[in-house]
Amino acid sequence: MKYSYLYTFLLLLLLLVDNSRSKLGARSSLRSGLISRGWRSGVGSNSQWDSTVNNVEQQQQFSPKHVKGLSQIKDYFSNFGFLVSSPPFNDFLNQETATAIKTYQQFFNLNPTADLTNETFHQISLPRCGVPDINLQYDVRSSSVSWPKAGNRWFSGKNLSYGFSPASEIPANATRLFRNAFLRWEKAVAGLNLTEARYDEADIRVGFYNLDEGVEDVVWGESVVRLQHGVATGEIRLDASKDWKLGGGNGSVLDLESAAMHHIGHLLGLDHSNVEDSVMYPYVLPSRQPKVELSNFDKATIRRVYSKGSCGYARGVLVRIIITFALAFAVVGL
Structure with a gap:
């Protein structure tokens, strides 16, 4: 009898270990990670x-x-x-x-x-974003958490709020860089409105976490979409163990504002780009030059994403008008 209890305990332990190693997309679920209070404590080494x-x-x-x-x-x-x-x-x-x-x-x-x-x-070998480059799986409605994927809008309209995790204790000069990044994206899309809100009420939530885990040693951050109580929110999750520089980077240091631009782009509907000067390029190049300004490629891509949405809406309105007139004429004809 005592051995059956032992086997049961070992089985439960194995299940817990297996669940802790599960993945999102190519990884089936999100790494939970622990929020780090010392978000600039690391040296950024991989x-x-x-x-x-x-x-x-x-x-x-x-x-x-x-x-x-x-x-x-x-x-x-x-x-x-x-x-x-x-x-x-x-x-x-x-x-x-x-x-x-x-x-x-x-x-x-x-x-x-x-x-x-x-x-x-x-x-x-280069540091990179944790979001997959291709074959992204987007199924937030059934799995409750997913990678953001272009063509699968997790929000409606053009009004979004953002907030900063109190537990991450992000300093004021860092939140200022994020605000600048949100403002740049807002200016790139006509009608887009990005405003700051309380963290637990925001559509996009920013925080720092311990993300290092095997291959994740090379990852400096990720973006996800999470569904809770029927409400979808976007999350920007940056690695607290990396050495983040506020305004340009060198050596093993990563530029925070560049990371902010990249992940906001994901949550607004952009996939990775293989164009090196794009803010959506997933790797940090050896030069560590900041990429905080949208390239012409970035502007064209984001405007194309939102113009498609506008065209789709306009077509929907036009179809409804045509159907209304058709019904009216049918009634008159009767």
Whole structure:
């Protein structure tokens, strides 16, 4: 009898561990993370991920088909939408992985060899956004939490509020950068109205969390849409362990205002771009140059997204007018 209790306890423990490792999109649910009170305590290093990439790169030349640590590289491509399979992965380089590598190379304008080239290793070593690049799964109505995906509006109209998490203790000079970022996006779209509100009443909620977890070591933030009590809200979740600079970055430091611009773009309806000067480019380039101004590409893309919505609304109104007149004439005819 005592062994049955032990087995039950171990089974429950395994279930808890399995649930804690679940993923959103390519990861089936959101990492919860703990809110950090010391949001600038880290040094922004991604040495663990760098070590993984370096080890795989060095071993590949000896055995290109079986490389210790390749499973973590597969996990990376799975997380960001390029590898359809889900973990656990092995260390063998199969055709599916080669196809994923080539798709990744094509997306980021690298030489599409389908091999893990030095150029590819360099790219995946860069800090990046946690939202997948392709094959995003958007199903917030059934799963309660989802990645934001262009073409799937989680809000209606053009009026949105935003608020800052009190638990994250975000200093005033940081919230000021976010306000500037919201204002830039507001000016880019005619009729868009973004206003500040209390955190628990806001449509878009900003906070800092501990996000580091395996591949997430290289991720500096993410955007999600959450459904609670029938109400959808957007969340900007930045990594509290990274070293955030208020106005430009260098070395291992990340520019906070650039991150704000990027994630607001996600929640307004934009996917990742492979155009390097776009604020929606998912990687932080080695130069660490801030990207706080919308490029011409960004402006054209966001206006196209909202003009489609306007056209759709106008067509709907026109259809209703035509139906009304048709019914009126039918009644007169009778």
